[in-house]
Amino acid sequence: MSEAALADQSLFAQNRRAFLLRKLHSLTGVAPVGAFMVFHLWTNAKALQGQEPFDKAVAEITHTPYLAIAEWGLILLPLLFHAGYGVKLALDAKYNVSKYKTTRNWAFTLQRVTGLLAFAFIAFHLYEYWGKKLTGKLAPEQFYPALCQNMSATVKGIPVVGLLYVLGIAASVFHFANGLWGFCFSWGVTVSRRSQQMAAAVFGVLGVAIFLLGANTAIYFATGSSVQDMIFGKKGGSDARTCVDILQQTQKPASVGPVID
Amino acid sequence: MANSDTTKGTGRLVHLRVKRQDSPDLPETRRWEEFKVPYLPQMNIISALQQVQKEPRTVDGKDVAPVVWESSCLEEVCGACTMVINGRVRQACSALVDQIAPNGEVIQVEPMTKFPLVRDLIVDRERMFQDMKKVKAWIDIDGTHELGPGPRESPEAQQERYPLSRCMTCGCCVEACPQYNDSTQFVGPFALNLVRLFNMHPSGALHKNARLETVMGEGGVQDCGKSQNCVEVCPKEIPLVDSIAQVSRDATKRLLFGWLLK
Numbered sequence A: 001m002s003e004a005a006l007a008d009q010s011l012f013a014q015n016r017r018a019f020l021l022r023k024l025h026s027l028t029g030v031a032p033v034g035a036f037m038v039f040h041l042w043t044n045a046k047a048l049q050g051q052e053p054f055d056k057a058v059a060e061i062t063h064t065p066y067l068a069i070a071e072w073g074l075i076l077l078p079l080l081f082h083a084g085y086g087v088k089l090a091l092d093a094k095y096n097v098s099k100y101k102t103t104r105n106w107a108f109t110l111q112r113v114t115g116l117l118a119f120a121f122i123a124f125h126l127y128e129y130w131g132k133k134l135t136g137k138l139a140p141e142q143f144y145p146a147l148c149q150n151m152s153a154t155v156k157g158i159p160v161v162g163l164l165y166v167l168g169i170a171a172s173v174f175h176f177a178n179g180l181w182g183f184c185f186s187w188g189v190t191v192s193r194r195s196q197q198m199a200a201a202v203f204g205v206l207g208v209a210i211f212l213l214g215a216n217t218a219i220y221f222a223t224g225s226s227v228q229d230m231i232f233g234k235k236g237g238s239d240a241r242t243c244v245d246i247l248q249q250t251q252k253p254a255s256v257g258p259v260i261d
Numbered sequence B: 001m002a003n004s005d006t007t008k009g010t011g012r013l014v015h016l017r018v019k020r021q022d023s024p025d026l027p028e029t030r031r032w033e034e035f036k037v038p039y040l041p042q043m044n045i046i047s048a049l050q051q052v053q054k055e056p057r058t059v060d061g062k063d064v065a066p067v068v069w070e071s072s073c074l075e076e077v078c079g080a081c082t083m084v085i086n087g088r089v090r091q092a093c094s095a096l097v098d099q100i101a102p103n104g105e106v107i108q109v110e111p112m113t114k115f116p117l118v119r120d121l122i123v124d125r126e127r128m129f130q131d132m133k134k135v136k137a138w139i140d141i142d143g144t145h146e147l148g149p150g151p152r153e154s155p156e157a158q159q160e161r162y163p164l165s166r167c168m169t170c171g172c173c174v175e176a177c178p179q180y181n182d183s184t185q186f187v188g189p190f191a192l193n194l195v196r197l198f199n200m201h202p203s204g205a206l207h208k209n210a211r212l213e214t215v216m217g218e219g220g221v222q223d224c225g226k227s228q229n230c231v232e233v234c235p236k237e238i239p240l241v242d243s244i245a246q247v248s249r250d251a252t253k254r255l256l257f258g259w260l261l262k
Ligand code: HEM
Pocket: A025, A026, A027, A028, A029, A030, A033, A034, A035, A037, A082, A083, A084, A085, A086, A087, A089, A090, A111, A112, A114, A115, A116, A118, A119, A172, A175, A176, A178, A179, A180, A182, A183, A184, A186, B224, B225, B226
């Protein structure tokens, strides 16, 4: 290719394919996939107020116009692309964190490990709820009781599924927060080392906050109490149906109560 | 070099464990061999290997072919002697025995892993030279006509550029880079640094876009995974991460606005 031709590239020139794909991967990670995850964890937190507010939020989403197009076009396809290309990236790297043990090399490694964990977790989670909704095995109103029951079921006193959710959320959120840091680097937003350190602090705090938001809901489903309930005691007053009510009704008292201190 | 009779008196030995292979097509000859050689004052890994060469006998008394390696300047400016010493990539000529094995510890010496092996500690760094070609790591002067004096440079610009120009293509950065391997065509941190260096040069800047375009292709700047190992191991302390970040920013600008400004 001549010099002039090289300097005169159009936006989607053929030789830029790898670059554009990678940029698309990066972009899809932040939005829609990442943005959706934050929105999703936020909506889920309504569960803390009991079944009725939660069902209302679910119903609102269920009645969004063009839901199927939005679900597929804005969430699933971008996620599939990001995840598929992400697996390729995870397999392409030659890891060496056992030799070069720096924080950033750990972050690099964990970015890929948590990507794979998020992949497994999201597949499991989608199968359990979205898949069963599509096949008619689970109506949206059954989500709440199903969540309470699944996550609180214990094996030897440990709410295994609840714990799995906390870990899955931890992996996804680390992946997202560290991904945002990487996004800022690879798009040339943070060029100086100082700005990179500041970005690490900001996204670190943001990540912890998103994790607490998400994990709290899972803890609530698993134990019947949110973290704030455990610290400040339960607030009475609301008449919405809670997980405790549901588990009493179905006579599965097994693990209600603060399993996690 | 001191002759071995005068130094044998000290009794101190240097213990080397060397990864060997006879030729690229004989992977079955891959093996570890251990040598103990007399210590010499201010010994580095090259002089230790020279002692092995004098008397190539392993610790179990087996006579073997001498270990081969590459070196030239012996003062950490040519990069030829790069190898993996105690798990970390560095120059053998500046790896001092007193520092890495003050109490006679075993010193493990291996060839770099990111390049085709030639023999023992010698690898073929050809890929790095191809990377440099790919990114147009030069300034175009075809010599057909008189260009006159080049543009004047401010001392500030010079000071910024000088550290970037110290690269000796030694391979440390790509050896430590998890993204530089057989599964990718990544040009590597050193090449991205050269893009920044030549794009900053007043004459080199004339081909800034062509150079940028090369790192917006297969194996370009997008392949950096941000592990920042490169900057940790660069013996010339080149601010590689700053260079990658700068090239990333230039690439983003070109992606977003390049087509508008045609
Ligand atoms: C919860 C779902 C996910 C979210 C929110 C997410 C988000 C992100 C973000 C924001 C980035 C940063 C992009 C950049 O570096 O420029 C990223 C990168 C990455 N993602 Fe994901 N991702 C998700 C799922 C996955 C999955 C399932 C995989 C599969 C293994 C994956 C693999 C990767 C990899 C390897 C990177 C690193 C790219 C790089 O360093 O440049 N991600 N992700």
